Structures are given as C-alpha cells and as structure tokens.
Amino acid sequence: MSTQPTSAVINLDLPQRTVSRHLYGHFAEHLGRCIYGGFWVGEDSEIPNTRGIRQDVVDALKNLNIPNLRWPGGCFADEYHWRDGIGPREQRPKMVNTHWGNVVENNHFGTHEFMDLCDLLEAEPYIAGNVGSGTVREMSEWAEYLTRDGDSPMVELRRANGREEPWKVKFWGVGNENWGCGGNMRAEAYADLARQYSTYLRDQGDNKLYRIAGGPNVDDFHWTETLMKSVGCVSCNSMGVQSPYQAISLHYYTMTREWENKGKALGFSDDEYYRTMANSQHIDTLLTRHSTIMDHYDPCGTIGLVLDEWGTWWQVEEGTNPGFLYQQNTMRDALVASTHFDIFNKHSKRLVMANIAQTVNVLQAMILTDEESGALVLTPTYHVFEMNKGHHDQQAVDVEFKGARERLEAADKRFNVVTASATVSTEGDSALISLSNVSLDESRVVELDLRGRSWEVGEARILTSDSANDHNSPVVPDAVAPRDFAAGVSVVEGTAGSGVVLRVELPAHSFATVSLALN
Numbered sequence: 001m002s003t004q005p006t007s008a009v010i011n012l013d014l015p016q017r018t019v020s021r022h023l024y025g026h027f028a029e030h031l032g033r034c035i036y037g038g039f040w041v042g043e044d045s046e047i048p049n050t051r052g053i054r055q056d057v058v059d060a061l062k063n064l065n066i067p068n069l070r071w072p073g074g075c076f077a078d079e080y081h082w083r084d085g086i087g088p089r090e091q092r093p094k095m096v097n098t099h100w101g102n103v104v105e106n107n108h109f110g111t112h113e114f115m116d117l118c119d120l121l122e123a124e125p126y127i128a129g130n131v132g133s134g135t136v137r138e139m140s141e142w143a144e145y146l147t148r149d150g151d152s153p154m155v156e157l158r159r160a161n162g163r164e165e166p167w168k169v170k171f172w173g174v175g176n177e178n179w180g181c182g183g184n185m186r187a188e189a190y191a192d193l194a195r196q197y198s199t200y201l202r203d204q205g206d207n208k209l210y211r212i213a214g215g216p217n218v219d220d221f222h223w224t225e226t227l228m229k230s231v232g233c234v235s236c237n238s239m240g241v242q243s244p245y246q247a248i249s250l251h252y253y254t255m256t257r258e259w260e261n262k263g264k265a266l267g268f269s270d271d272e273y274y275r276t277m278a279n280s281q282h283i284d285t286l287l288t289r290h291s292t293i294m295d296h297y298d299p300c301g302t303i304g305l306v307l308d309e310w311g312t313w314w315q316v317e318e319g320t321n322p323g324f325l326y327q328q329n330t331m332r333d334a335l336v337a338s339t340h341f342d343i344f345n346k347h348s349k350r351l352v353m354a355n356i357a358q359t360v361n362v363l364q365a366m367i368l369t370d371e372e373s374g375a376l377v378l379t380p381t382y383h384v385f386e387m388n389k390g391h392h393d394q395q396a397v398d399v400e401f402k403g404a405r406e407r408l409e410a411a412d413k414r415f416n417v418v419t420a421s422a423t424v425s426t427e428g429d430s431a432l433i434s435l436s437n438v439s440l441d442e443s444r445v446v447e448l449d450l451r452g453r454s455w456e457v458g459e460a461r462i463l464t465s466d467s468a469n470d471h472n473s474p475v476v477p478d479a480v481a482p483r484d485f486a487a488g489v490s491v492v493e494g495t496a497g498s499g500v501v502l503r504v505e506l507p508a509h510s511f512a513t514v515s516l517a518l519n
Contacts, residue, residue: 005445005495005503006418007402012431012518013452015395015424021067022353023344024385024392025126027309029074030109031100031362032324038360038369039117040109047374051116052108056376057360058120060367064385065392068171070126070308070355071114075099075181077173078132082142085110086161099181101323111146115167124170126308126355131175131190131197131214132183140200143172148204171353172201173308174245175214179223182214187223190214191230198244212306212353215248216290224248224290228297247304247352250290253313253363254280254336257411265314265328266469270440273332273468274410276312277438280336281415283310284343291350304352307344311357311364311381312336325362329379330471331480331509333364334463337384338419338436338511345396345421356381368472375474383463383482387513390432394423397431399448406444418444418506424518431455431516437506440468447494448502454519457502460485464510485512 028034043052050058072080076099084093085107092107118125127146129139144154146169158166174197176182178190185193194213203209216223231243256263256272256279263272287305294303314327337356344351360367366382369375399420406417415438422433437444462485470479494501506512 005447006406007447007449007494008420009400009402009449009451010397010422010433011452012397012424012450012455015397017349017396019345019348019391019394019396019423020352021065021392023341023348023351024064024388025068025070025308025353025355026061026066026359026366027070027074027355027357028359029100029362030072030076030080030097030105031074031358032321032326033361033369033371034358035109037371038367040113042108050120052113053117053120054369057367057369058117060376060378060382061121061123061359064366064382065389066121066123067392068124068126068353068355069118069121069359070128070173073128073176074309075177077128077176078130078134078182080130081134081138082111082145086112086157100325101321103323111142112161112163115146125167126171126173127169128173128176129197129201131178131193132181136197136200139197140202143169143201143209144204147207166204166207168207170208170210171212172209173212173214173249174198174201177217177251178214179217179220187220187226191226194227195230195244210247211245212247212249212308213245215250215306218252219286219289221289221293224293228294228303231297231303243303245303247306249306249308250286251309252283252286252307253309253311253357255313262314265312265317265330265333266471268332268469271410273440274408276332276336277339278410278413278415280339281343281419282413283307283340284346287343287347287351291347294350301350305350306352307354309357310340310354313363327363328471329365329368329381331380331463331465331468334380334384334480334511335436335438335468335509337364337381338388338434339438341384341388341391342419342421342434342436345391345423348396370474373474377472377474377477379472380463380480383480384511387461387463387482387511388434390513390515391421391423391434394425394432397422397424418446420446429518430458431518433514433516434511435504435506435514436511437508439508441508443508444506446504446506448504449494449499450502450516455516456519457489457491458515458517460489460512460514462488462507462510462512464507468509488512489514
C-alpha cells in the first residue's frame with residue numbers, strides 16, 4: 001500500500017461544462033450475436049420478448065438510462081442497403097455479411113425493428129449511413145423515409161409498411177471507417193464525399209439532423225485536419241461559414257499489444273494488465289491532439305468530436321466463431337471503462353458523444369447471453385455504466401490533483417494510478433465523484449479537499465474483486481458486482497494541512513463512486 005495519500009481539490013461551486021449523457025452511448029452492429037440472439041429473438045421465441053425484441057435486454061439497458069444506440073454498424077453499415085430491411089420479413093432479400101463471419105443475413109431486423117427497439121429503450125437512434133457501397137440518393141431517401149411528415153414517395157412507402165407518423169432521428173453518421181472497411185479512401189477524397197452526402201441529408205420539418213462525418217482512426221491527425229480544412233474556418237456567429245456536418249468521429253480500441261496480438265480476455269499476466277491500463281489512458285492524448293487541431297479551425301467548438309467506437313478488443317474466446325468477436329469481460333475491462341469516463345469528463349467541451357463497442361455479446365459488451373440456457377449476464381463493464389449514470393447531463397467540476405501524481409509506465413506510455421472525475425447536479429443540490437485505482441495489487445488512499453459548498457456524504461459504492469481476471473457467468477452472475485462502500489469513506493483532517501477532507505480508501509484494482517448532498 002502507498003503510504004502517501006493522493007490529494008486533490010474539487011471546487012464544488014465552479015462548474016465548468018456539461019457532461020452530456022451521450023458520452024455514455026452504445027453501439028449495436030450486425031455482428032455475431034449482437035443483433036440476432038442478443039437484441040432480437042423473434043416473436044415466436046420462448047424467451048420473453050416484445051415484438052421479437054428480447055425484454056430482459058431492454059430492461060437491463062433501461063436501468064443504465066441508455067442515451068443513444070448506434071446502428072447498423074460498424075463495417076456492416078457500408079454494405080447495408082436499408083430497403084432490404086423493410087416490408088414483410090418473409091419477403092426481405094437475404095445478404096452475406098462479408099465482414100463478420102461470412103454468414104447469411106436475413107434482414108429480419110431492419111429499420112422498423114431498430115426504431116421499435118429505440119422506443120422501448122427510450123434511447124435516441126444513431127443511424128450509420130452507407131457511403132462505401134451506397135449512394136447519395138439512398139442515404140437521402142432513408143432520412144426522408146424515417147423523418148418526413150406530410151406526403152412524398154418515401155412517406156407513402158413508410159405508411160405502406162405500417163408506420164403513419166415520422167420518427168425523430170437526430171444523429172446520422174456519414175459512413176464508417178472510410179479510411180478502411182468503409183471504402184479505403186484517402187482523406188481528401190472522403191472529405192469531398194462527406195460534404196456531398198451531408199448536403200443531401202436534409203432536415204425534414206422540425207427534425208434537425210446532427211451529421212457526423214467519418215473521422216480518423218486512432219492517431220491519423222492528417223485525416224482530422226483534412227476534414228476541418230474542407231469546412232474552412234467555422235465562424236462563431238450564424239453569419240459565418242456553416243459546416244455541412246456538425247461533428248467528426250474517432251475510433252480507438254484498447255488492446256494489450258499490436259493489432260495482430262491483441263491479447264486474451266482471461267488469464268492475462270501482470271505485464272499485460274499494465275499494458276492495457278497504459279493503452280487505455282492513451283485516449284487522453286488522442287483526444288487532446290485531435291481537439292487541438294479542431295480548435296485551430298473551429299475555436300468556438302461548433303463542431304463536435306464523437307468517439308463512436310471504443311473499448312477493449314481481445315482475441316475471441318476459444319471455440320467461438322472468429323468473425324463473431326465474442327470475448328469475456330473482467331474487472332480489467334471495467335477499469336478500462338471507468339478511466340475512459342474520467343477522461344471523457346475532462347474533454348466534454350469538445351467530446352459530445354461516445355459509443356462503447358458493443359452492447360451485447362460482442363467485444364466489451366454490457367450484456368452476455370448464453371446460447372444454451374438463454375441466461376443473461378451483466379458484465380463488470382455494465383456496472384461501471386450503471387454506477388456512473390448520475391453524471392448524465394450534469395455539470396463537470398474539475399478534479400485538480402495536488403503535487404506530482406503517481407504514474408507508472410508500460411507499453412512505452414506513462415499512465416496515472418488514480419483517476420477521478422466529478423459532477424454537480426444541474427439543481428446544485430448534489431454531487432457525484434468517481435474514482436479508480438488501477439494498481440493491480442496495492443490499495444490507494446485519496447484525500448479530496450471539497451471547497452465552495454458545504455457537503456455531507458451520501459451513498460458510497462465500490463466495484464472490485466479478488467482478482468482482476470474475475471468475471472461474471474451464468475453460474476456465478478455476481479462475481480463482480482457493486483456493493484456498499486461506506487466503510488471505505490470517512491471525513492477526517494487532511495494529512496496535507498488542508499483542513500477537513502473526504503478520505504477514500506480504494507482497494508487494488510477498484511472503481512468507486514461517492515455521492516454528496518450539497519447545502
């Protein structure tokens with residue numbers, strides 16, 4: 001155990017910015033068992049469902065206050081043609097999912113089913129459109145089909161398929177990974193296409209679109225600069241240059257090593273654990289550098305940054321289809337999520353949305369469903385989302401660490417042992433503090449000097465386990481689950497002479513939240 005507490009100051013009376021609920025967004029691709037066997041079981045399934053949508057999955061995600069859901073991809077988006085997924089299911093044409101397992105897709109889950117899912121979840125839909133193999137007309141007509149009222153050919157088609165009223169669909173992705181599976185394009189070529197497609201993605205009535213251009217992969221800063229240059233210098237007033245899109249995306253996955261040797265989800269070594277923590281916190285550097293480029297061309301922050309694919313990517317579990325990307329989810333994955341959220345909070349002026357990959361049965365999933373028993377398992381990552389939901393749309397207050405922060409080094413990167421973030425409610429009567437200790441085998445004491453408001457400690461919760469390899473299963477569904485943490489929180493005289501502080505004793509590899517009542 002480190003003998004010297006980690007000290008930080010939080011000015012509860014100095015809110016800095018809003019932490020959008022959309023930073024806690026999700027992603028569902030036609031990949032493996034995410035849609036079929038995850039969200040969609042069909043109306044004839046013995047598993048309880050609502051119009052074919054698995055009800056216990058809906059209930060679990062609603063408990064997270066899920067803000068949005070990105071669909072249909074991913075790489076699948078740029079080979080998906082939306083007209084194949086409307087009309088009577090038995091008449092829908094089949095296709096081959098060439099990216100993910102080369103399996104046949106029957107298109108039974110399409111536009112109407114997805115919008116029904118979003119309605120059940122009370123989540124905003126985020127449609128990823130097809131730039132790679134589609135057309136401008138195809139994407140334009142999809143937006144019209146979904147969102148136009150009154151009369152038009154697309155409205156008539158929607159009504160013929162059983163939906164009278166238009167939906168509200170704000171978020172539209174203009175392609176996906178167009179530097180790779182979405183077309184293998186050069187940045188300059190895609191920048192022109194993004195302007196063209198965005199022009200024909202029209203607002204219909206009072207449905208105002210938020211168009212998200214396909215941005216860079218990891219550290220491709222040239223791609224970001226090219227997109228920003230193609231817009232020109234965005235003015236801070238309505239009379240200046242108006243961007244054809246309102247945001248650009250970014251993708252970054254956490255792995256142990258390089259792409260070809262991603263590491264295993266279970267049975268990892270201490271070195272692999274610390275490499276993961278280092279690579280996870282690297283997102284801070286990436287967000288900083290991409291934001292700096294955007295600041296140069298858009299100093300008022302008019303164009304948002306959307307991290308619409310993030311999370312851990314391990315080797316698939318043995319005995320599963322390599323194209324289905326099914327992996328277990330451990331306490332290590334939970335800490336990747338918790339430290340990401342602390343970093344998202346820090347960057348929430350420019351970062352407007354983030355979508356973990358993916359929601360069910362794929363990569364760093366919230367939920368795993370067992371094929372044989374039908375059981376549903378909530379992963380450690382799910383619990384991080386649930387414990388953090390009190391940050392949604394609240395006001396960030398900065399956590400200012402005092403003195404030199406304790407840092408370790410792995411994978412040629414230095415990373416923080418303790419991370420934290422905090423928000424104050426919009427009403428000003430409460431606060432939520434999140435803290436992580438990524439040390440594998442040592443506890444840490446954190447002393448928080450809370451200034452500007454009088455406060456009382458409310459609920460404290462912790463997520464940890466005996467081993468960072470621990471995970472949940474149908475046999476042991478709560479091996480990693482939140483529990484009360486009142487014993488780990490106290491109000492004491494600070495060791496640094498700062499007066500009364502909130503003292504939090506974080507066990508090794510743990511994530512905790514502490515709520516405060518403000519007076």
